[in-house]
Amino acid sequence: MSFFKKFFNTPKQPEPEDESLEVQNLSLDQIFVQNFIKNSGKFLYCTSLQEVTQHLANIAQENSWDTIICNDTDLIKLVKTINVKTVERFSNQYPLFTSCEHLIAENGSILFSSNQIKEFKIPELSENFIVYATTSQLVKSKGESLTGIKTRYSGNIPNNISAIKNYNPNFEEAENDFMSYGNSNAKNLYLLLFEDL
Numbered sequence: 001m002s003f004f005k006k007f008f009n010t011p012k013q014p015e016p017e018d019e020s021l022e023v024q025n026l027s028l029d030q031i032f033v034q035n036f037i038k039n040s041g042k043f044l045y046c047t048s049l050q051e052v053t054q055h056l057a058n059i060a061q062e063n064s065w066d067t068i069i070c071n072d073t074d075l076i077k078l079v080k081t082i083n084v085k086t087v088e089r090f091s092n093q094y095p096l097f098t099s100c101e102h103l104i105a106e107n108g109s110i111l112f113s114s115n116q117i118k119e120f121k122i123p124e125l126s127e128n129f130i131v132y133a134t135t136s137q138l139v140k141s142k143g144e145s146l147t148g149i150k151t152r153y154s155g156n157i158p159n160n161i162s163a164i165k166n167y168n169p170n171f172e173e174a175e176n177d178f179m180s181y182g183n184s185n186a187k188n189l190y191l192l193l194f195e196d197l
Contacts, residue, residue, distance in 0.1 A: 028138050029105075029135055029193075031105040031106070033108075033193075035108025036167075039166055040168035041108065041167035041190075042189065042190045042191065043190075043193065044059075044190065045193050045195070046193065046194045049078065053078050053082055055190075056079070056082055056097070056130065057083070060082065065084065065094070065095050065128075068084055068085075068086055068094055068095045068096070068130070069087055069089070069091065069096045069126065070086045070088070072097075072116075074099075075097055075098070075132055078132075090120050090125060091125075092124065095128035095130060097129075098112070098116045098132070099131070100133050100137065101145065101149055101161075102144075103137050103191075104142055104144075105141075106141045107142075109142075109163040110164050110189070110191070111142075111149075111161065111163045112161070112164070113149065114158040114159050114161075117162075118160070120160075121160075122164060122185040123185060125187075128188045129187045129189040129190070130190045130192065132192045133191060133193055134194045134196040135194070135195050135196055135197045136196050164186070165185070166185065167186065167188065168188075169187060169188055
């Protein structure tokens with residue numbers, strides 16, 4: 001009798017901790033970075049503009065890039081301090097150095113608009129992106145990012161809003177996303193995240 005009693009009264013095994021509880025305990029930037037890296041993104045944290053330019057120089061040297069595309073006047077100032085030529089005309093020939101609208105924590109994606117990529121679709125651009133962003137651009141969800149764009153540009157909302165959330169160009173994206181529908185937006189992407197808060 002005691003055998004069956006022991007057998008049927010075995011204590012329950014503790015259930016594995018719910019991942020959503022772990023995520024709830026993380027800060028917004030930690031959630032973003034975790035999802036970004038899980039999607040094969042390359043992340044470099046910067047606390048000074050000197051670190052930004054040093055990382056930019058290292059990325060260019062590591063990949064043997066002697067020319068990059070950049071048409072953002074603030075970012076061109078950073079490029080001028082390193083040994084890399086810039087061109088302003090968009091093409092898929094050279095890596096693109098650009099800013100973004102938002103970093104979306106829920107899935108580790110980066111949101112762009114016509115302010116960064118003009119009228120081009122992401123698949124038409126280079127396979128290689130270097131993105132400069134600040135911690136103040138972090139938002140929790142796609143909805144927050146779109147609301148942020150609407151608020152920031154009230155009356156003059158940019159068009160061509162799309163996101164990159166896969167940072168391995170050789171990977172076929174299985175999940176359809178309304179911001180990248182019909183396009184393979186996968187890019188080899190480096191993120192220079194500058195702490196501004």
